[in-house]
Amino acid sequence: YRITESHFVISAVGPDQYPEEPWPEVAMVGRSNVGKSSLINKICNRKNMARTSSKPGKTQTLNFYQINKDAHLVDLPGYGYANVPKSLKSTWGKMMERYLRDRQQLRGVLQLIDIRHSPTKDDVAMNEWLAHFGIATAVIITKADKISKGRYPQHVKEIRKTLNIAPHIPTIIFSAETGEGKEEVLELLDYLWHF
Ligand code: GTP
Ligand code: MG
Numbered sequence: 001y002r003i004t005e006s007h008f009v010i011s012a013v014g015p016d017q018y019p020e021e022p023w024p025e026v027a028m029v030g031r032s033n034v035g036k037s038s039l040i041n042k043i044c045n046r047k048n049m050a051r052t053s054s055k056p057g058k059t060q061t062l063n064f065y066q067i068n069k070d071a072h073l074v075d076l077p078g079y080g081y082a083n084v085p086k087s088l089k090s091t092w093g094k095m096m097e098r099y100l101r102d103r104q105q106l107r108g109v110l111q112l113i114d115i116r117h118s119p120t121k122d123d124v125a126m127n128e129w130l131a132h133f134g135i136a137t138a139v140i141i142t143k144a145d146k147i148s149k150g151r152y153p154q155h156v157k158e159i160r161k162t163l164n165i166a167p168h169i170p171t172i173i174f175s176a177e178t179g180e181g182k183e184e185v186l187e188l189l190d191y192l193w194h195f
Contacts, residue, residue, distance in 0.1 A: 001190035006044040009064040009072070013095055018103070019064050024193040025072040025105040029096075029126055030112030032056030032078030035142040038176035039112065040065060040075055043185055056081040062099055071193040072105070080122045101133055108136035108192040110185075115141045115155050115173065119162045127163050138188055139165060144175040 009019050028036035037050035037059055049065065051058055056078060063075040076099070077092060100106065109130055113119055119127075130137045141159060144152070156171060165171065172188065174181035 001186045003044050003067055003186070005069060006046060006049060006065055006067050006073075008049060009066050011061045011063050013061050015098065015102070018062075018099075019066075019072060021072070021105075023071050023105060024107045025064075025074055025103065026108050026110060026189055026192050027074035027076055027100070027106060028110050028112060029076055029100075029130075030078060030142075031114070031120065031122065032058075032081035034078065034112045034114050035174075035176055036078065036112055037075050039110075039140065039142065039174065039185070040073055042176040042179060043182055043189070044073075050075050062095065067193075071189075073189075074099075079126065080120055100130070100135065106135065108138065110138055110140050110188075112140045112142050113159050113163070114146075115144050115152075115159075116146050118158055124163060127165075136192065138169070138192075139163065139171045140181070140185065141171055141173045142176070144173045144180050145177040 010017055012018055028039065030036055033056035037052045040050040041047065041052070050063065059075055059077045061077065065073045065075070067073055076096060111127060113123060127137065141156060147155060152173060156173065160171060172181050172184045174185060
């Protein structure tokens with residue numbers, strides 16, 4: 001599967017602003033700075049379509065991207081960053097919950113986890129919350145270029161154990177820097193969007 005056409009549609013804070021097309025959607029969740037916006041750019045072969053920053057808290061709204069004129073990717077603001085209130089009672093939480101719980105077009109979520117770190121309480125809570133609402137979730141292990149390949153298995157095992165991922169659920173090791181895992185992410189998106 002290849003993405004040949006992609007562009008930014010709208011930055012939304014509520015349902016009134018969501019795109020009206022009935023196209024299938026996949027959204028990115030994860031801690032601030034984990035690489036959600038960078039992953040979108042990499043798989044779309046774009047340098048700066050989604051805004052990225054070395055400082056956490058860059059993405060603050062729901063950013064919709066049109067893909068191949070028949071699907072959307074949605075970049076969501078990260079959690080776990082001090083300046084972004086993380087409680088689901090907060091404005092951030094309401095915006096996220098309304099989208100994830102109520103959006104008819106949502107076919108799945110990619111949850112991103114930094115390969116270097118064990119998942120946080122926020123990661124575990126988000127994973128459980130997605131499962132509770134019956135949202136198909138895949139785990140993308142990001143920034144793979146930051147550790148040596150020899151250490152992958154140990155880190156993947158720790159992440160799967162902490163998130164309590166069922167054995168049949170795959171994890172994809174990814175790097176926006178080297179493009180490792182890009183083909184697998186594209187196959188997964190094709191599946192989530194079109195089947
Ligand atoms: P928020 O919008 O704040 O929630 O962050 P985000 O998850 O969208 O992260 P973003 O894509 O902005 O990336 C954060 C920082 O990590 C940037 O400096 C990126 O260049 C860097 N980064 C992202 N992915 C990778 C990766 O795979 N490898 C390396 N080495 N750096 C990465
Ligand atoms: Mg971002």
